[in-house]
Amino acid sequence: MTMQLHTLTAAALILATLGAAPGRAQPVPSPQQWQQQSAITVIGEAQKSVPPDIAQVEAGVSNMAKTARAAAEANNNAMGKVLLELRNAGIDAKDIQTSRLSIQPQYASNRSGPSEITGYLASNLVTVHARDIARVAGLVDTLVVAGANEIRGISFRVANSSKVLDDVRTEAIADARRKAEIYARAAGVTLGAPLVISEDASPGVAPMRKMATSFDAGAPVAAGQETLSVTVMVSWAIKAP
Known part of the structure; x- marks a missing residue:
């Protein structure tokens, strides 16, 4: 100021x-x-x-299908695999939180008449808290290998900011x-x-800095520092x- x-x-x-x-x-x-x-x-x-000590990764799965039910079933199966791999990687259930769940109709562009529904897009996003910054890159790899096709970004924060x-x-x-x-x-x-x-x-x-909104497996992650x-x-x- x-x-x-x-x-x-x-x-x-x-x-x-x-x-x-x-x-x-x-x-x-x-x-x-x-x-x-x-x-x-x-x-x-x-x-x-100070260096941050918690990372938040927002990631999930999106699936297209002809019907809403088919899209939801495919999405549930895909997200189930992602959640299983997260738990196998040692992420506690308390550190995984659903941040978005949606099913949306998809329309074909039609200039001569009403738009026509061509299918449905089901999306399920979760926010994963990594309490060991050194594990963030591995966490991204786990998500990608498990089938996550959306990684929205990574943000960092200081857990005990009050003392600082x-x-x-x-x-x-x-x-x-x-x-x-x-x-x-x-x-x-x-x-x-x-x-x-x-x-x-x-x-x-x-404000917590966010990384790029898309990652490949093995993407490098730099936590930097947070200014209080x-x-x-x-x-x-x-x-x-």
């Missing part, structure tokens, strides 16, 4: 006092009023890149303090305690002079 919001409300308070109606003495703010009304507000940012984000939050607050101290020194004031700390509504991991980031807005009190 590149937006910078830096305000010295103490200056606004002084200007408001000087710009009041002439000839009328204005009360000098008490130390308590300075403490409540004067603040330096800054943005603090931090991020950390907590460390990044600490660094973001430190970044905010560093910036606030720079402004305080430049303005000739002393930084007090933080009054408000607000975190960006969507901290976390950068936090942005905070902190208002620091200015100590009374």
Whole structure:
């Protein structure tokens, strides 16, 4: 996040006092009023890149047939073989989840009249969670050999992102303090305690990257790194002079 919001409300308070109606003495703010009304507000940012430890592979089987029932039966048989091979490869049942199941009519293009149904396409897609990144390439091979003719993509994520984000939050607050101290020194004031700390509504991991949408057996897979980031807005009190 590149937006910078830096305000010295103490200056606004002084200007408001000087710009009041002439000839009328204005009360000098008490130390308590300075403490409540004067603040330096800054943005603090931090991020950390870590290797992912979970991969998600979306794959499945599609079958065409003249009737919906025939397409469904062929699809059920083909998907059954894929699921069996996944379990034989050591993938737990809890790590396999159906993500799409459909049967759709297929039409022939007919410009002179109504489109005609030529058959039915049955599709069954599952999302497979691989908790060992080193096994992803082998998992793709298993899917292809078992008969999967659709591999939609691979995405990666960090399983224990909360712990990493907590460390990044600490660094973001430190970044905010560093910036606030720079402004305080430049303005000739002393930084007090933080009054408000607000975190960006969507901290976390950068969107999971997806690989290409089609693979051959033996396709290389590169997991790369995931970047976790936090942005905070902190208002620091200015100590009374």
